[in-house]
Amino acid sequence: MADITPAELRQRQQAGETPLLIDVRExxxxxxxxxxxxxxxxxxxxxxxxDDLxxxxxxxxxxxxxxxxxSASAKAFLTQQGFTNVRNLLGGYQAYTAEGK
Known part of the structure; x- marks a missing residue:
C-alpha cells in the first residue's frame, strides 16, 4: 500500500474518516x-x-x-506479520504539524 502525505491525512480527517492511526514514538x-x-x-x-491489533x-x-x-520500520514489521494495508505518514509528525501552519 502506498504511503500517505500529511495533506491527504488532514483531508481525510476533516472529512470525518477515522483510520487507525498509530504513533510509534516514545x-x-x-x-x-x-x-x-x-x-x-x-x-x-x-x-x-x-494481538490488540x-x-x-x-x-x-x-x-x-x-x-x-x-514508522517505516513499523510498517515493515506489521507487513511481515500479515497486515495487508499499512501506510507510513511521509515526513511524520514534523511534516504533519508543518503542513497545518
Whole structure:
C-alpha cells in the first residue's frame, strides 16, 4: 500500500474518516504533541501489542513517528506479520504539524 502525505491525512480527517492511526514514538514524545486520534504504541512495544491489533489485519493502519524512520520500520514489521494495508505518514509528525501552519 502506498504511503500517505500529511495533506491527504488532514483531508481525510476533516472529512470525518477515522483510520487507525498509530504513533510509534516514545510515550514522552506523544505526550508533548500528537496528531488527533493517534494511539501511542512505541515501536519497541509493537510486537507485544499485535494481538490488540489483530482486528485491523485487513483494514487501513497509518503509522507515524517524528520524521518517518521509525514508522517505516513499523510498517515493515506489521507487513511481515500479515497486515495487508499499512501506510507510513511521509515526513511524520514534523511534516504533519508543518503542513497545518
Amino acid at each position: 510515550t514522552w514524545e506523544h505526550e508533548e504533541g500528537r496528531i488527533p486520534g493517534a494511539q501511542n504504541i512505541p515501536l519497541n512495544s509493537l510486537p507485544e501489542k499485535l 489483530d482486528e485491523w489485519k485487513n483494514q487501513e493502519i497509518i503509522v507515524h513517528c517524528k520524521g518517518g524512520g521509525r
